[in-house]
Amino acid sequence: MTVVKTQGLSKTFGDFKALDGVDIEVKEGEVFGFIGPNGAGKSTTLRVLLGVLKASEGSAEIFGKDVWKDAVDIHKRVAYVPGDVNLWPNLTGGEVIDLFGRLRGGYDKGRRDELISRFGLDPGKKCQTYSKGNRQKVALIAAFSADADLYIFDEPTSGLDPLMERVFSEYVQEAKAQGKSILLSSHILSEVEKLCDRVAIIRKGRIIETGTLKEMRHLTGSLMFIETDQPIPDLAELRGVHRVQAFDGGWSFQVDADELDAVVRHLSAFGIKRMESRPPTLEDLFIRHYEETETGAGGGV
Amino acid sequence: MSQLFDHTWSLMRFILRRDRIRLPIWILSFVFVSAGIVLVFDNLYGDDIERQAIAETMENPAMVAMVGPNYGGADYTTGAMTAHEMLVMTAAIVALMNILLVSRHTRGDEEEGRLELVRALPVGRLSSITAVLLVLAAVNAVLAVLTGVSMAALQVESVDLHGSLLFGAALGATGLFFAALTAVFAQLTQNARATTGLSIAALLVFYMVRAIGDVMSEALSLTSPLGWILRAKPFVENTWWPVMLSLGLAVALSILALYLNSIRDHDSGFLPTRAGRTEAPATLRGPFGLAWRLQRTGLIAWAIALFILGISYGSVLGEIERFFEGIDLFQQLIVEQEGFSLIELFIPVLSSVMAILASIPAIMVMLKVKTEEKNGRMEHVIGRSVSRWRVAFSYWLLAALTAITMLFLTGSGLGLAGNAVLDEDLPLGTYIGASFVYLPAVLIMIGLALVFIGFLPSFASVIWLYLGLSFFVVYLGELLQLPDWVEKLTPYGHIPGIPLDEVNYGVLAVMIAIAVLLSVAGAYGFRRRDLKT
Numbered sequence: 069m070t071v072v073k074t075q076g077l078s079k080t081f082g083d084f085k086a087l088d089g090v091d092i093e094v095k096e097g098e099v100f101g102f103i104g105p106n107g108a109g110k111s112t113t114l115r116v117l118l119g120v121l122k123a124s125e126g127s128a129e130i131f132g133k134d135v136w137k138d139a140v141d142i143h144k145r146v147a148y149v150p151g152d153v154n155l156w157p158n159l160t161g162g163e164v165i166d167l168f169g170r171l172r173g174g175y176d177k178g179r180r181d182e183l184i185s186r187f188g189l190d191p192g193k194k195c196q197t198y199s200k201g202n203r204q205k206v207a208l209i210a211a212f213s214a215d216a217d218l219y220i221f222d223e224p225t226s227g228l229d230p231l232m233e234r235v236f237s238e239y240v241q242e243a244k245a246q247g248k249s250i251l252l253s254s255h256i257l258s259e260v261e262k263l264c265d266r267v268a269i270i271r272k273g274r275i276i277e278t279g280t281l282k283e284m285r286h287l288t289g290s291l292m293f294i295e296t297d298q299p300i301p302d303l304a305e306l307r308g309v310h311r312v313q314a315f316d317g318g319w320s321f322q323v324d325a326d327e328l329d330a331v332v333r334h335l336s337a338f339g340i341k342r343m344e345s346r347p348p349t350l351e352d353l354f355i356r357h358y359e360e361t362e363t364g365a366g367g368g369v
Numbered sequence: 370m371s372q373l374f375d376h377t378w379s380l381m382r383f384i385l386r387r388d389r390i391r392l393p394i395w396i397l398s399f400v401f402v403s404a405g406i407v408l409v410f411d412n413l414y415g416d417d418i419e420r421q422a423i424a425e426t427m428e429n430p431a432m433v434a435m436v437g438p439n440y441g442g443a444d445y446t447t448g449a450m451t452a453h454e455m456l457v458m459t460a461a462i463v464a465l466m467n468i469l470l471v472s473r474h475t476r477g478d479e480e481e482g483r484l485e486l487v488r489a490l491p492v493g494r495l496s497s498i499t500a501v502l503l504v505l506a507a508v509n510a511v512l513a514v515l516t517g518v519s520m521a522a523l524q525v526e527s528v529d530l531h532g533s534l535l536f537g538a539a540l541g542a543t544g545l546f547f548a549a550l551t552a553v554f555a556q557l558t559q560n561a562r563a564t565t566g567l568s569i570a571a572l573l574v575f576y577m578v579r580a581i582g583d584v585m586s587e588a589l590s591l592t593s594p595l596g597w598i599l600r601a602k603p604f605v606e607n608t609w610w611p612v613m614l615s616l617g618l619a620v621a622l623s624i625l626a627l628y629l630n631s632i633r634d635h636d637s638g639f640l641p642t643r644a645g646r647t648e649a650p651a652t653l654r655g656p657f658g659l660a661w662r663l664q665r666t667g668l669i670a671w672a673i674a675l676f677i678l679g680i681s682y683g684s685v686l687g688e689i690e691r692f693f694e695g696i697d698l699f700q701q702l703i704v705e706q707e708g709f710s711l712i713e714l715f716i717p718v719l720s721s722v723m724a725i726l727a728s729i730p731a732i733m734v735m736l737k738v739k740t741e742e743k744n745g746r747m748e749h750v751i752g753r754s755v756s757r758w759r760v761a762f763s764y765w766l767l768a769a770l771t772a773i774t775m776l777f778l779t780g781s782g783l784g785l786a787g788n789a790v791l792d793e794d795l796p797l798g799t800y801i802g803a804s805f806v807y808l809p810a811v812l813i814m815i816g817l818a819l820v821f822i823g824f825l826p827s828f829a830s831v832i833w834l835y836l837g838l839s840f841f842v843v844y845l846g847e848l849l850q851l852p853d854w855v856e857k858l859t860p861y862g863h864i865p866g867i868p869l870d871e872v873n874y875g876v877l878a879v880m881i882a883i884a885v886l887l888s889v890a891g892a893y894g895f896r897r898r899d900l901k902t
Contacts, residue, residue, distance in 0.1 A: 119751070171655065171754065
C-alpha cells in the first residue's frame with residue numbers, strides 16, 4: 069500500500085522554481101531515503117508534504133488524502149522532525165515534548181521517559197540553553213513517543229553525536245519492524261545506506277534517480293581494483309569502464325554491470341596478480357549521478 | 370586594553386547600514402511632528418488672548434498629570450505652548466525609539482547568535498556595545514539639532530533658536546538616557562524580549578512618577594528623567610541643567626553597561642534563571658495554552674502597569690475637583706455642559722487614552738503568531754494535528770481576553786482611586802463602562818492585525834503606526850481642533866464618551882461585526898498561505 073505519493077509536484081517562490089515535477093512514492097513499511105545536496109529541494113518537498121507550504125502544481129497525498137486540505141487528519145498519524153529545530157527559549161525540553169504530544173492528540177508517557185533516558189536529554193533545562201543536537205533530541209523524542217504510522221525526518225542526525233545517531237537508527241529500525249513507514253531526508257549517505265530500503269536522489273528540484281539500492285547499484289556497476297603483470301594500455305577506452313585511476317601499484321575503476329563479463333575476460337590476458345571488487349557505495353552513486361548530470365546529460369536540466 | 374574596542378568604527382558603520390531606512394524615518398518623524406506642531410499652534414490661535422484662554426484651561430491637575438506643569442502659563446506664547454503640551458510626550462516616544470533600537474542591536478543580536486559571529490572576528494570585546502551606544506549618541510544628536518533647527522527655521526515669533534535647540538536637546542538627552550538605561554538592562558536580562566519589557570516598564574514608571582509628582586510633589590517629579598527634563602522650560606526660561614543631568618547620567622549608565630558587559634559571559638545575564646520543570650503542566654495542552662504560557666509574564670506586567678496607570682489618573686481626579694472649587698468661571702462651564710460635573714467631563718478623555726494603551730498588549734498577543742512563524746516554531750504546531758483555524762482563533766481569543774481584562778483594569782483602577790479621593794462618588798460602573806465601551810475598537814485593531822498576519826505578514830508592524838496615529842488623533846484631536854472626520858479615521862473615534870454621550874448600541878454592534886469580519890478574513894488568509902521561515 070502506498071503511504072506517500074506525489075505526482076508532478078512543483079513549488080515556486082516568486083521566480084525561483086524550488087520543485088519541478090517531483091514524483092515520489094513511499095510504500096507501507098518501508099524506509100525511504102531522500103538524498104540530495106543543500107538547496108536541492110529536500111526540505112521544501114517535506115514541508116509541502118506537511119502542509120506548511122502549498123504546492124504550486126501537482127498533487128501530494130499521504131494515506132490517500134490531500135496534504136493541504138486534510139492536513140489535520142493526516143497529522144494525527146504523522147510524526148515530523150524538521151531539519152532546523154527552533155524551540156521556545158523559555159520553555160523546558162520536557163514541557164515542549166509534552167506539548168508536542170498533546171498537540172498531536174496523544175502519546176505514550178512511559179515511552180517518553182524511556183526515550184529521554186536513551187537520548188540522554190535533561191528535560192528540566194530551558195530550550196535556550198540547548199545546543200542544536202539537544203534541540204534535535206527534543207524533536208526526535210517527541211516524534212518517537214508518538215504512535216504514528218508515518219515518520220518524516222528532515223536531516224534528523226545532523227547535530228547528533230555518533231552514539232546518538234546509533235540510538236536514532238535503532239528506533240528507526242524498531243518502527244520499521246512494526247510496519248511503519250519512514251521518510252528520511254539526509255545527506256549523510258552512510259546513514260541512508262544503512263537504513264533505507266529505497267532511495268530517491270533529488271537535484272535542482274527534480275528527482276533524477278529512484279529505486280532500491282540494489283537496482284541503483286546494478287545501474288552503476290561495480291568498483292574494481294586490479295593489479296596485472298603487464299601494463300594495460302587501453303583500459304580507459306574499454307566499453308563500460310569509467311573513472312580509471314592509478315592506485316597502489318594498480319588501477320581502480322568502475323565497470324557497468326552488463327559489460328563486467330567482457331571486461332574481466334579482456335583483462336585476464338594481462339596476467340592478473342590481484343583483483344578486488346566491491347559494490348558501489350551510495351556516495352559513489354551519488355557523485356557519479358552528479359558528475360554525469362553536471363557535465364553531459366545534465367545540460368538540459 | 371585598546372584591543373577591547375578594536376573595529377568599533379566598522380561596527381558602527383555596519384549598524385548604520387543595517388538601519389539605513391529605520392533611522393531616517395524615526396528621526397524625520399520627530400522633526401516633522403515637532404515643527405508641524407509649532408505651525409499648527411501658530412495658525413490655530415490668532416492672538417495672545419486666545420492663547421491665554423487655552424492656558425487657563427490647561428491649569429488643572431489632569432492636564433498637569435498628562436503633560437506636566439505649565440511653566441509659560443503667565444505668558445502663553447506659541448513656544449511656551451509647544452513646550453508645555455508636546456515636550457514630555459515626544460520625549461517619551463524618543464525614549465521608546467531608543468529602547469527598541471538598543472534592545473535590537475544588543476540582546477537581539479546576541480540571542481539570535483549573530484553577535485557570536487561578529488565576536489569570532491578580530492573585533493574587540495566591548496566594540497559591539499560601544500558601537501551601539503555611539504551610534505545612538507549620534508542619532509540623538511542629529512535628532513536634537515535637526516528638530517531644533519527646523520523649529521527655529523519656521524520664523525514663528527517666540528519660537529527662537531535658543532529655545533528650539535533646547536527643546537531638541539531635551540528630546541535627544543532623554544533619548545540617550547534611555548538608550549544607556551536599556552544597554553544596562555540588556556546586560557541584566559537574558560533575552561531581547563525581557564530587555565525591551567523591562568525598559569518599557571521603566572519608561573512607564575518614570576512617566577507615572579512624573580505625573581504624580583507634578584501634581585503633588587516637585588521633589589518626586591525630579592526623580593524621574595521625564596520629570597526633570599521638563600524643568601528645562603524651553604522658550605520660557607531656557608535652563609540647560611536638566612539636559613546636562615540627562616547626558617551625565619547617560620554617560621554613567623553607559624560606563625556601567627560596558628563594565629557589566631565586560632564581566633559577563635556571552636549569552637548570559639545577571640538576573641537569575643531558575644531550573645525548569647521536567648514535565649508540562651496540564652494547562653499547556655493546545656495552541657491557546659501555549660500562547661498564554663509564552664506571553665504570561667508580559668501580560669501580567671502589562672496588567673499591573675495599566676492598573677497602576679488607572680490608579681494614577683484616578684488619584685488626580687480629587688485634585689481636579691479641589692482645584693475648580695470656588696472658581697466661578699468653571700462653575701459656569703460645568704453648567705454649560707448640561708449638568709455634568711467636571712470629573713465626568715474628564716472621564717472619557719482619560720478612558721480614550723487608556724484604551725489605546727490597553728490595545729498594545731492585545732495587539733502584541735495577536736502579532737505573536739507572526740513572531741512564532743518567523744522563528745520557525747509555528748511549524749511544530751501546524752505540523753501536528755492542529756488546524757490553522759484553531760491556531761488563529763487561539764491567539765485571537767487570548768488577544769480579546771487581554772483587551773477585556775486590560776480595559777476592565779484601567780477602568781476600575783481609575784474608579785477605585787477616583788472614588789477614594791472624590792467628595793462625591795460616582796458609581797464604579799460608570800468608570801468601568803467608560804473604559805469598557807472601547808472594546809469594539811480594540812477588537813477592530815486585533816482583527817486588522819490578523820488581516821495583516823493572513824495577507825501581508827511582513828507589513829504587520831503597520832498596525833503600530835495606525836495605533837500611533839490613533840493615539841495622536843485622540844490625544845491631540847481636541848487640542849489641535851482637528852476636524853471631526855480625522856477622528857473618525859480611527860476606530861477609537863467612533864466610540865461614545867461615557868458618561869457624556871448617549872451610547873448608540875447600533876454603532877457598537879456594527880463595529881463588533883466589522884471586527885469579526887476582519888478576524889475571519891485574516892484567519893482565512895492565514896489558512897491559505899505558505900508559512901514563512
